[in-house]
Amino acid sequence: MKLFVVILVISVSVTNCQFSPFRTIFEKLHEGPPPPLVQYRNNIHMKYIEQKLDHFDESEKRTWRMRYLSNDFYFKEKGPIFIFVGGEWEISESNLRGGHMFDMAKNLSGYMFYTEHRYYGRSQPFTDLKTENLKYLNVKQALADLAHFIKTSKETIPGLQESKVILVGGSYSATMVTWFSKLYPDLVNGAWASSAPLRAKVDFKEYKEVVGASITEVGGEACYKRIESAVKILEDDIENGNLERLKENINICPNFDVTNKKDVMALFGSFSDIFAGLVQTHNKGNIEKACEMILTGKDDVAGFGKFVKAYVDAGSKCVDLSYDAELTELRKTDLKGEMRQWYYQTCNEFGWYQTSGSDNQPFGHHFPVDLYVELCKDVYDTPFSGETIESNIQLTNEAFGALQPEVKNVYFTHGKLDPWHAMGLLCSGDCGAVVPLYAHCKDLASSSSADTPEMTELKRTISKLVTKWVS
Missing domain, CATH: 1.20.120.980 (Serine carboxypeptidase S28, SKS domain)
Structure with missing residues (x-):
């Protein structure tokens, strides 16, 4: 018994002297889009919506609760819906308090949402992440969650019935807004895909x-x-x-x-x-x-x-x-x-x-x-x-078209320093922009005097396109 206790103490002591950096490294690579430098003190509402566990199996009756955040401070009836789509991170209020999507929504009297991806943050269908419970974690289910969210919001929130819908995403969620535009073109009027990898490899x-x-x-x-x-x-x-x-x-x-x-x-x-x-x-x-x-x-x-x-x-x-x-x-x-x-x-x-x-x-x-x-x-x-x-x-590439997604009204932007641009659609004009000296999702910030001319033009273009899409 004494020998077991000594061995246990030594084991705990060794473990406490070790640091595993893998989670730290991962989190820095997969954090959500950077929070805005300037944030408005609007009231942000946190709510949940019931979702089907499996949107494609009618015999599966289980449901779960998806979290989302909303900001209706600037909304006027029939104003557009702006949805910042969450990716592989926990959502936070900051992206509904500032940033270029916020600025566009404010100018256009829009209703802002931030949706959380199934299995991330507080949007958990199960109480643990055992392999058998990950069966329902895939992008098609997540896109179907978003489709249900849009339909339900327009049906139940006063003043949104005739609202146009703009999606915004960064990194994987930019991939999602592109693929959503392909699968559900009747539910979206335009999308901004910042740093979207489109070719699976x-x-x-x-x-x-x-x-x-x-x-x-x-x-x-x-x-x-x-x-x-x-x-x-x-x-x-x-x-x-x-x-x-x-x-x-x-x-x-x-x-x-x-x-x-x-x-x-x-x-x-x-x-x-x-x-x-x-x-x-x-x-x-x-x-x-x-x-x-x-x-x-x-x-x-x-x-x-x-x-x-x-x-x-x-x-x-x-x-x-x-x-x-x-x-x-x-x-x-x-x-x-x-x-x-x-x-x-x-x-x-x-x-x-x-x-x-x-x-x-x-x-x-x-x-x-x-x-x-x-x-x-x-x-x-x-x-x-x-x-x-x-x-x-x-x-995945067969389902979504890789670098030929065949979508309309999607604006693709990339920072040239960003390694993810190598799997993205690189184009110019009203199709998109590749901006020198910027990294991953940095274009999502509000316009600033520190912006380069290329970044200024990118933000001017997406603002012009969004105004056109919701008119």
């Missing part, structure tokens, strides 16, 4: 190419080269069974196994995702400051490690970048966070695995598509395989 090697190119463009070639060199040194260390530099510069936990291929893949995949988070969420000065930190290190690995440690913010704890640590996070079935749900959707519908499959990026070659396929296999009680995932992705 298993091996999304282009993502890390853009990350590297954006670091070079904003932070300089020397920064890119130092990252590339540091990764190469650490790859060589791993191959030689040497963890000393990783321990000294990143404080990696002793449970990391250099002989375990999955540990090695998880390590370098995480490093690349840290830099992806830097680029994807970039605001002016962010990449520049990170590169300054990297370049002031005493050598390549020291500079690289200095930034990685600052990003994960583990304090005095060692950083657990093992495959098992990632697996542990993804296997959690409680309702805290969005990591498990989103990864299920990638296995089941989208892929979008941001791999080391290209030579034109600085993060090495140790996180191939195999890493992500193995996670699909190991996390869920579903027989995922490389073949089934590839088949799932093909079905």
